[in-house]
Amino acid sequence: MTTKHRIGTALALTAAGALCLATFGPAAFPGPASATGQSTDCPRSLRCDWVPAAYQQNGDLGDKRAYGNYDLSDRPYTNRIRYLVLHDTEERYTATLRIFQDPARSASAHFVVRSRDGHTTQMVRTGDIAWQSGNSYVNAHSVGIEQEGYATAGAGWFTPQMYRSTAALVRHLADEYGIPLDRRHILGHDNVPPTSTAGTKAMHWDPGPYWDWNRFMALVGRPTVPTAAPDSRLVTVNPVFAQNLQAFRDCEKHTDLPLQPSSAVPLYTEPSTAAPLFADPALHPPGEAGTDCADDWGDKVSATQQAVMAERRPGWTAIWWYGQKAWFQTPGGTRTTTPTAGTVVRPKAGRSEVQVYGVAYPEAADYPAGFTEPRTGAPLPYTIKAGQSYPGGGEAPAGYYYAPTFDSSLPYDHTYFPGRTGYVTVQIGHRVGFVKASDVDVVQVG
Numbered sequence: 001m002t003t004k005h006r007i008g009t010a011l012a013l014t015a016a017g018a019l020c021l022a023t024f025g026p027a028a029f030p031g032p033a034s035a036t037g038q039s040t041d042c043p044r045s046l047r048c049d050w051v052p053a054a055y056q057q058n059g060d061l062g063d064k065r066a067y068g069n070y071d072l073s074d075r076p077y078t079n080r081i082r083y084l085v086l087h088d089t090e091e092r093y094t095a096t097l098r099i100f101q102d103p104a105r106s107a108s109a110h111f112v113v114r115s116r117d118g119h120t121t122q123m124v125r126t127g128d129i130a131w132q133s134g135n136s137y138v139n140a141h142s143v144g145i146e147q148e149g150y151a152t153a154g155a156g157w158f159t160p161q162m163y164r165s166t167a168a169l170v171r172h173l174a175d176e177y178g179i180p181l182d183r184r185h186i187l188g189h190d191n192v193p194p195t196s197t198a199g200t201k202a203m204h205w206d207p208g209p210y211w212d213w214n215r216f217m218a219l220v221g222r223p224t225v226p227t228a229a230p231d232s233r234l235v236t237v238n239p240v241f242a243q244n245l246q247a248f249r250d251c252e253k254h255t256d257l258p259l260q261p262s263s264a265v266p267l268y269t270e271p272s273t274a275a276p277l278f279a280d281p282a283l284h285p286p287g288e289a290g291t292d293c294a295d296d297w298g299d300k301v302s303a304t305q306q307a308v309m310a311e312r313r314p315g316w317t318a319i320w321w322y323g324q325k326a327w328f329q330t331p332g333g334t335r336t337t338t339p340t341a342g343t344v345v346r347p348k349a350g351r352s353e354v355q356v357y358g359v360a361y362p363e364a365a366d367y368p369a370g371f372t373e374p375r376t377g378a379p380l381p382y383t384i385k386a387g388q389s390y391p392g393g394g395e396a397p398a399g400y401y402y403a404p405t406f407d408s409s410l411p412y413d414h415t416y417f418p419g420r421t422g423y424v425t426v427q428i429g430h431r432v433g434f435v436k437a438s439d440v441d442v443v444q445v446g
Contacts, residue, residue, distance in 0.1 A: 038050045038052065038122075038125070040120075040122040041110075041122060041125070041126045041172075041173070041176070042111075042120055042122065042169060042172065043168050043169065043171070043172040045168055046118075046120055046165055046168050046169060046172075047117075047118070047119050047120065047165075048119075048120040048121070048122060049119075049120075049121055049122070050121070050122050050123075051097055051101075051121050051122075051123055052101075052123060052124075053069050053070060053100040053101060053108040053123040053124050053130075054068055054069050054100070054101050054102060054103040054108075055067070055068070055069065055070060055072070055103070056068070056103045056406070057103070057406050058103040058104045059104070064405035064406050064407060064409050064410075065404055065405055065406075066406075067103060067405070067406035068102070068103030068104065068105065068106045068107075068108075068131075069100055069102075069103055069105060069106060069107055069108040069130075069131055070108045070124050070128050070129055070130045070131055071128060071129040071131075071139075071401065071403040071414070072128055072129075072403070072414060073127060073128050073129050073140075073401065073403070073414070073416075074127050075126065075127045075128070075129070076127075076177060078401065078416045079140055079141060079397065079399055079401055079416045080141060080177075080397045081126070081141060081142065081143060081173075081177040081179065082141045082142065082177075082179060082185065082395075082396065082397055083138060083141055083142035083143075083179065083185050083186075083187055084142060084143050084145065084170055084173055084174065084179060084185065084186050084187065085132060085133050085138065085142050085143070085144045085145065085187045085188070085189060085192060086145050086147065086166065086170075086186070086187065086188050086189065086207055086211075087109065087132065087144060087145065087146045087147065087188075087189045087204075087206050087207060088146070088147050088148070088149040088150065088151055088157070088206040088207040088208065088211075089112070089146050089147065089148050089149060090149075090150055090151070090206065091148075092148065093112065093114045093115065093148040096112050096146060096148065097112065097121065097123070100112075100123050106131060107131055107132070108123060108124050108130040108131050108132060108144075109123065109124065109130050109132045109144035109145060109146040110122060110123065110124045110125075110126055110130050110132075110143045110144050110145065111123070111143075111144070111145045111146065111169060112145075112146045112147075112148070113145065113146070113147045113148065113162055113165050113166050113169070114148050114162070115147070115148040115149055115157050115158070115159050115161075115162055116159065116161070117161050118159070118161030118162050118164055118165030118166075119165070120165050120169060126143050126173070126177075129401060129403070130143075130144045132144030132146075133189060133192045134189075134192060134194070134199075134202065134203055134204060135192050135193060135194065135195050135203075135358065135359065136195065136359075136375075136400075136401075137195065137358075137359035137360060137361060137377075137400070138187075138192050138193075140399070140400070140401040140416075141396075141397055142187075143173055143177075145166060145169060145170070147162055147166060147207060148162070149162075149207065151205065151206045151207060151208025151209075151210070151294065152208065152210075152248075152250045152253075152257060152294055153210075154210050154257075154258075154260055155210040155211075155212065155260070155261065158207070158210070158211055158212065163212070163215060163216055163219055164219060166216070167216060167219035167220045170186060170220055171220055171221060174186075174220075180394060181217075181220055181221065181222045182222065182306075182394075183213075183217070183304050183305050183306065183427070184306075184391065184392060184394060184425050184426075184427055184432055185394065185425070186217070186220070187432065188206065188207055188211065188213075188302075189204045189205065189206045189207070190203075190204065190205040190206060190207070190208070190297050190302075190430065190431070191430065191431050191432055192204075192431060192432075193358035193359075193380065193431045193432055193433050193434075194282070194358050194380070194431075195358045195359050195377070196358065196378055196380075197282050197378075197380055197381050199358075200280070200282035200283055200380075201283060203431070205294070205295045205297050208294060209246065209248060209262045209263060209264035209294055209300065209302075210260065210261070210262055210263070211263060212241045212261075212263055212303075213263045213302055213303040213304040213305075214238065214239075214240075214241055214263065214303045214304060215241065216304075217304045224236045224238045224303075224304060224338050225338065226338050226339050226340075227339070227340050227341040227342075227446065228339040228340055228341040228445075228446030229339060229446070230339050231339070232339035232340060232341065232445065232446040233308055233309045233389075233445060233446075234306060234307075234308055234309075234339075234340045234341070234342055234344060234391065234445050234446050235306065235307060235308075235309060235317075235319075235337040235338060235339060235340055236304060236305070236306050236337065236338045236340045237265060237301050237302065237303055237304065237305050237306070237307065237336070237337055238303060238304070238335055238336065238337055238338040239263075239265055239303055239334075239335065239336050240334075240335055241261050241262070241263060241303065242261050243261075243334075244261060244262050244263070244264075244265065244303075245259050245260060245261060245262070246259070246260070246261075246262040246264060246265075246266070247259040247260075247292075248262075248264075248292055248293065248294040249291075249292050249293050249294065250293075250294055251291065251293035251294070251295060251296075252295065257294065263302045263303040263304075264300040264301070264302050264303075265300065265301050265302070265303075265328045265329075265336070266292075266299060266300055266328065267290070267299045267300060267301055267321060267326040267327065267328050268299075268326070268327045268328065269289070269326070269327070270327060271313050271315075271316035271318070271327045272327075273329070275327070276289030276290070277289050277290035277291060277292070277296075277299040278290050278298065278299040278321065278322075278324075278326040278327075279298060279299065280296075280297075280298020280299070280322060280429065280430075281322060281323075281381050281382065282298075282380060282381050282382070283296065283298050284298070297430040297431070298322065298429060298430060299326075300430060301319070301321070301326075301328060301430065302430065305427060305430070306340060306342065306391035306427055307319035307320065307321070307390075307391065307427070308320050308344055308388075308389045308390055308391065310325045310388075311325065312330075314332075315329060315330060315331050315332065316328070316329060316330060317330045317336075317337060320388045320389065320390055321428075321429050322382050322428060322429040323353075323382050323383050323384065323385055323388070323428075339446065340446055341444075341445065341446030342391060342444075342445065342446060343391070343392065343393035343394075343442050343443065343444055343445070344389040344390060344391055344392065344393070344442075344443055344445055345384070345389060345390055345391075345392045345393055345424060345426050345435060345440040345441070345442055345443075346384070346388065346389035346390075346440060346441055346443060347384055347385070347386050347388075347439065347440060347441075348438075348439060348440060348441055351386065351439060352385065352386050353383040353384060353385045353386065354383060354384040354385075354435055354436075354439040354440055355379040355380075355383055355435070355436075355439070356379065356380050356382040356383060356384065356426065356428050356433040356434070356435055357377045357378070357379055357380060357423070357433060357434045357435070357436075358377065358380050358433060358434070359377040359434065360377070360396040360397065360398045360399070360419065360421075360423035360434045361375050361376050361377040361398070361399070361400045361419065362374070362375075362376065362398060362399060362400055362417050362418065362419030362420070362421070363376060363419060363420065363421055364376050366417065366418070366419050366420055366421075367417055368412075370411065370412075371411075371412050371417075373402065373404070374400075374417075375400045375402070377434075380433060382428050382429065382433060384426070384428070384435065384440070389443070390426045390427055390428055391426070391427040392424055392425050392426030392427055392432075392435075392442070393424050393425075393426075393442035394424060394425045395422070395423070395424060395425075395437075396423040396424055396425045396434045397418075397423075398418060398419030398420070398421055398422065398423050399416055399417055399418040399419055400416070400417045400419075401414075401415075401416045401417075402414070402415050402416075402417060421436055421437075421438070422436065422437035422438065423435065423436055423437060424437050424440065424442065426440075
């Protein structure tokens with residue numbers, strides 16, 4: 001179990017609504033020297049060792065902002081851990097460890113799981129913030145787990161040992177930090193939203209279409225089973241992995257991938273395979289169709305993701321997806337969706353649409369007057385329109401963790417700024433998003 005170092009009072013809102021600030025200096029943090037003999041935050045059943053990622057300056061040593069590969073913090077005292085993010089390495093296990101030990105690579109994860117035997121290596125304390133998801137808000141509120149493998153290489157890298165180890169680790173961390181065991185909190189890297197529209201194309205899409213989410217969530221203890229009447233509008237996508245044969249394209253290497261089992265189900269603009277594939281409006285300009293590229297996740301829904309049905313026709317189901325209808329095949333006699341009870345979010349009465357964000361940062365007015373680098377969020381090009389609803393409703397912590405330098409040499413360095421505005425997490429499309437709680441109603445269905 002990782003030792004928790006209480007390094008100060010976390011920021012909070014007082015009863016009067018004022019910010020209670022606390023700054024955490026370098027002397028209060030467990031620095032790299034304390035890594036010797038560091039215990040791991042793994043369950044006892046897991047073979048797990050500790051190999052520290054780099055925490056040091058790089059390049060011009062006079063530039064305190066040039067450092068890697070994570071931020072010192074003291075979670076959950078500084079800020080809550082609310083999400084777990086699963087990746088694949090796109091490198092061999094030993095190469096991944098070397099990358100995270102190189103401060104010039106500016107990348108890390110808390111854990112790395114080896115393919116052949118499920119052996120797990122912890123590289124960053126769960127109390128610290130790994131640079132792993134491509135979204136600084138998600139990083140601040142999540143633990144990242146890298147799994148040895150390659151997204152387009154098929155399911156061969158994702159061994160039974162790996163599934164068992166990652167599932168045991170996820171169950172342990174979820175219990176420790178009170179993380180809901182659902183797919184709005186247990187994320188693939190492909191489910192992490194961009195912080196801005198401009199950043200959408202740079203977001204990663206691992207562990208990819210060949211990670212068996214049904215198998216994994218069953219090992220976590222949350223198998224997909226009916227929890228509502230057959231006519232429930234809320235469903236969990238639930239194709240049989242071995243029978244859901246899909247042929248995608250590796251558009252980075254310009255090669256066709258073989259027909260093989262997949263968790264991903266293609267989405268169309270109309271109930272016909274001759275219709276264009278759905279297009280993520282942040283990835284494709286108006287009028288452009290989605291693609292069969294494995295990395296084009298806007299036109300794919302994955303097993304264990306929930307969605308709200310918008311319409312049904314023989315052999316087809318439409319769901320609300322990025323503010324529009326998206327269709328996928330649901331042939332009679334096949335198990336493609338499962339009726340589900342849960343919470344959905346919808347615009348409050350009188351609102352024509354609700355904006356969706358990729359972060360739940362504070363508003364500018366939430367920062368102290370002397371702070372010169374406030375971080376605020378801008379809406380993504382997705383909206384929830386009147387008459388639509390989406391799975392969601394879990395609280396998303398509003399806040400920003402500011403850690404610009406290696407040694408806390410600036411005012412407010414290594415400080416968590418909470419926001420006054422409440423947010424909730426929503427499954428807006430393949431990637432999750434965040435909406436202001438004041439804009440929506442959270443409704444129990446099923």
